[in-house]
Structure formats: C-alpha cells, structure tokens
Amino acid sequence: MAVAAARELTDGAVCFVGIGLPSTAANVAWRMHAPSAVLIYESGCIGSRPDRLPASIGDGVLSESAVANVGVVEIFSYWLQAGRIDVGFLGAAQIDRFANINTTVIGAYDRPSVRLPGAGGAPEIAANCGEVIITLRHSRRAFVEELDFVTSLGHGTGNGCREQMGLRGRGPSAVISDLCVLRPDPVTKELTLTSVHPGVSIDDVRDATGWDLQVADEVEVTPVPSSDELTVLRDLKAAS
C-alpha cells in the first residue's frame, strides 16, 4: 500500500504531505523514483529530507532537514492557498464514491458516536493543491455510501462540482487502499476500480466497499513491490 501510494508521486512534484501513511509513501518516493520531489509539511517545513519517518507533523527531523522553515500562517497562505503545491497527500477516516473525506465525526455532529480528530490542514489542502492523492485502509466502515460529515471536498457531487464552487485544484486523482487503486472516472468523477493489488480479487474490493463500486473495463494488477522498494521501506521503518 505504501509502495503503491509512493509510485503516484512524480519526480519534481511539490507535495504537501499529511502524517502517517502519506508521509511514509512520500519518503519512499524521494528515495526511489522521485529524487527531486519537494516535501512540504504543514508545520512550516519546506523541502524536508528526513533520515527516518517523522513521528508527528512537527517532528524536529523535519525542520532540521528542511531547505526553509516558515510559520504556520505563512505555509497555509503564501504556499498552499497561493497555489504553489502540485500534490496534496492525505489520509482519511471515511471516504465516499466521489472521494469526499470525513475526519470529523461518526454520527450526529452534536451527539457523535465517535469524535474523530477533525479537519487539521486537510480542507484547504484538498481545495488548493493541483491534485490530491488519498490513502486509507479498505473496509465498509471506511468506504461508505454517505458521509456523516464532509471535512474535505473531493469531487463533491460529481462532474463540474468543483469548478462550480470555484475551487482551483483539480481534486483527487487517486485513492490508494491496501486492496486496490481507485481513480475518478474522467466524465462522472465517480471513483472507479482500476487496479487490484496482487492476490486481491475484484469481488474482495466490492465486498469491502459500502457502495455499488464502478469497475473499469480492464482492471490491472498493481505491480509487485520491487526488492529495492521493499528495502527502502523496511530501512525507513527500522530507522524510525
């Protein structure tokens, strides 16, 4: 999953990185195929090259290895909202068929059954980056028919929604789970199964998805992680 997500990051891309799986993927990417990728963390670290995985978004290893450290007001205004970021790399608690994200509450907002951490930087990352890559584990609790709360907008209600709302970023381009890769249909913007990871069937993905999943005409099998990719990932985890 981390390797599949890492492959989505192209060399030279300026990437706003969320903590957790997105950060793992971004740190595999620059060590492998994307040596010129620029990693930006919302703690104000620009161009970080951490020698281990950061334990949090404000880990000292991010500021020590950064090209520049700026304040949090600046990172969100001058760098993110001004449109300088190519890719936003986000996690999620729940996602729907248009890749809208909930990280706020399960249940009613005023009397939630589960109170999640909340928005953090995600709403404006989702709105303002050129494109957005989302990583989360696949289950019916996570891939749901309807979100209880839209924390960060994906493709809204489908084609044309983002444009109508005046959002400048193109929105989610891929969702990477532990089972598969989903991409928005070019016309409807509905998430469509385009690739299953080795050993996973299309039915496995359908069973773990809370809506009637659209499947591409030709579903690929995600290439197996190379030994180099696995070595990088294991070394990173061992160092952390």
Add this chain to the structure above:
Amino acid sequence: MGEFLSLQEAVSRYVEDGQTIALEGFTHLIPFAAGHEVIRQGRRDLTVVRMTPDLVYDQLIGAGCVRKLIFGWGGNPGVGSLHRMRDAVENQYPCPVEVEEHSHAGLAERWRAGAAGLPFGVLRGYVGTSLADHTKTIAAVSCPFTGEELTAVPAINPDVGVIHAQQADRDGNVMYWGITGVQKECVLASRHSIVTVEEVVDEFAVRTGGVVLPAWAVDAVAVVPGGAHPSYAHDYSDRDNAFYAAWDPIARSRDAFADWLAGVTEGIA
C-alpha cells in the same frame, strides 16, 4: 514588559475563571508546565483555543477547567484519540464542552487577524465542507475589488496567550527556533502573554529561522527548564514519544486519569 515571574505568579496574575486562553505550540514547544499550573490553580469555565490541541488540552478538559474548545485538529499525534476530550464531547464528562471547529488554515487566519488588530481574516477555504454548517465563525465574503467569493473568519484575541520558548535574555526579550508554529501570532493577538523559557542567556546567538519577541510585547517570562515536556524544545530536549503512547491508557480510563491528576495537583507530575 517581559517581567520575570515564577510560573505560579504569572498564571495567578493573568489567568482568571471564564477567560479565553491559548496555549500554543505545533508539536514543538508546547507549554505543558503552564497548562499544569492552570490545572493546579483550579481555573474553571475557560474557553481554550489551539490549532492542534493535544495532550495538554486533554488534561485541561479532563481536569474540568474547560467550558469551550476552539480548535482545528484534536488528537494524540501518531497514537490516536484524545480520550478525555472525547469523553467530554461524547458523554459530557466531567462537564459539557462546547466545540467550535475550524481548519488549520482558517485558525491560522484568525490568529493573523488577531495579531494584526484586524476584525477578520480572509482565506480560500471551507468551500463545499460541512464545517460552515456547524461553525458560526465561518462566513462567505466578496472581494470588493474583484467580486471573488472568499471565506471570512473573525480575529482571535484571547485574554491570555501562553507559549514556551528556548531562551530569554536578561531584558526579557524572548527567542525560539525550529518549528515556530503560530506562537508569534498567539502572543501578539492576546491581551496578556506568558512565555516559559528553557533558560536565560546574556546574549542571543544569530540563528537561521529564529524568532525574537521584544520584551515590551510580552507580559511575563517564567524560567521553566523542561517546561515543554513531553513535547520538546529544539536543541534542548527530544520529544518524549513514549509518554505520548503511555498517555493513551491513562486518558482512556477516568480512574487512571484521576490518579494522574492527583499527581499534578500535588505538584509531582
């Protein structure tokens, strides 16, 4: 005026029941010791503001100091939930806590406006999200020059802003470096400010990315070595990741939390 006080004196002088206070810090330089002093002094009905409320706000909430929380992301980074915060929001224990919820970009603009003495901040944010449906302090605004639709958020101006820094000099000027967060905005936006520092030095070294707050922009300076623990102070201490992990079972249990709280009120935590 950057007056040197003990932490006990500083909190006692400036923090009162019912106020709005902010203990800022972005993973780095979180003023934990000051939070514990607020708990020890038994303050109640506070509105607490912070972009990323982590353990110190979980502790304030669990101790019953908080009536309202204004925040952007409330979790234990890399570990999980804030269980005292969840118990308050989900079960109103130990008391109900009202929540005013923003994104980080929105709160950052609220801090900037507060520091600048402006009534509101503007951003490209919240569009298409449910946040605006539940948070009254998010509103649409049109640019008077281009007509573009943007989002406005009101300034934050707490009664007291509290931060932790690496150093003060003998005149009460304050310097911090590393991840600098919104601490400058927090101090400048607040009516009064308290800064805890690792140490007092004769002269500040020149440091890349260092922020200096002039003494006259700060009310009280308290020397509290290790005052950010279990958070960290760059070049002074490392983040105590083991404590963040150990907090999870403490906060999950009301009894375990009560034991922890007893340690704080007795001055040993």
